[in-house]
Amino acid sequence: MQNAINCEPLKDLVRTVPDFPKPGILFYDITTLxxxxxxxxxxxxxxxxxxxxxxxxxxxxxxxRGFIFGPAMAYRLNAGFVPVRKPKKLPAPTAKVTYDLEYGSDSLEIHLDAIEPGQRVVIVDDLLATGGTMQATVQLVKQLGGEIAGLAFAVELDFLRGRQKFAEYDVFSLLHYSE
Ligand SMILES: O=P(O)(O)OC[C@H]1O[C@H](OP(=O)(O)OP(=O)(O)O)[C@H](O)[C@@H]1O
Ligand SMILES: Nc1ncnc2[nH]cnc12
Known part of the structure; x- marks a missing residue:
């Protein structure tokens, strides 16, 4: 079933904020949704x-912002939830990756024992922009031996073409913006 519910009206609930967090960025604010x-x-x-x-x-x-959607989806799908966190937040041994963002660079970590080899994993985030954040997370999942069942986003900024980084995966976004 591919997005059988018409989600287009949800776009009316997403607020855009110009010049946040820095000049020239149009920020898609999902808090209003x-x-x-x-x-x-x-x-x-x-x-x-x-x-x-x-x-x-x-x-x-x-x-x-992936923490907003992930646990609710996991509950619905009878799956477990794993947090992928900013540096130095996870207490046990981790794998780490550094990546570029639309407006800077950052690192992410995951517990080494968070995924058992062969487990089927869906990665979720609020928004796909350049795809740097998701690409970094895909690297972490591969490093731990997980099988990627899909990449999910609430919002996709089509004009940044982040999707091109994930040709071999099932990429599913609810709301698409062309500018
Ligand atoms: O596709 P990309 O170009 O990588 O951009 C998308 C990422 O940017 C935002 O996170 P941000 O790093 O601002 O962190 P936050 O969720 O902690 O606000 C957003 O929540 C995605 O994670
Ligand atoms: N333009 C944007 N709006 C909201 N979140 C973002 N994350 C990266 N780019 C973003």
């Missing part, structure tokens, strides 16, 4: 629906 109870429920249902019957063991959420 999150606080709408019907909108939030529809978004989680539609994201989870894409993976029903696809044998997902784990949902990985990327700090910070």
């Amino acid at each position: 999150l606080k709408d109870k019907a909108g939030f429920a529809q978004m989680i249902d539609a994201l989870a629906a894409h993976y029903i019957g696809k044998d997902v063991d784990l949902i990985l959420g990327i700090e910070a």
Whole structure:
């Protein structure tokens, strides 16, 4: 089932903020969607629906905004949730990767024992821009031997062409923006 629910009206609930966090960036603010109870429920249902019957063991959420969607999707799909965190937040031994962002660079870490080899993993984040954050997380999952069942986003900025980095994967985004 490919996005059977019409999610286009949810776009009306996403606020755009010019020049945040720095000049020239148009920021897509999902907090206005999150606080709408019907909108939030529809978004989680539609994201989870894409993976029903696809044998997902784990949902990985990327700090910070992936933590909003990941646990709710995991609950719906009867899967576990794994946090992928900014540096020095996880207490046990980790794998680490550094990556470039639309507006800077950052690092991410995952617990070495978070994924068992062969487990089927969906990685979720709020937004796909250049794809640097997701690409880094894909590297972490591969390093731990996980099988990538899909990459999920609430919002995709089509004009940044981040999707091109993930030709071999099932990339599923609910809301697309062309500018
Ligand atoms: O596709 P990309 O170009 O990598 O950009 C997308 C990433 O940028 C934002 O996170 P940010 O690093 O701002 O961190 P935050 O979630 O902690 O605010 C967003 O939540 C994605 O994780
Ligand atoms: N333009 C943007 N709006 C919201 N989140 C982002 N993350 C990276 N680019 C972004």
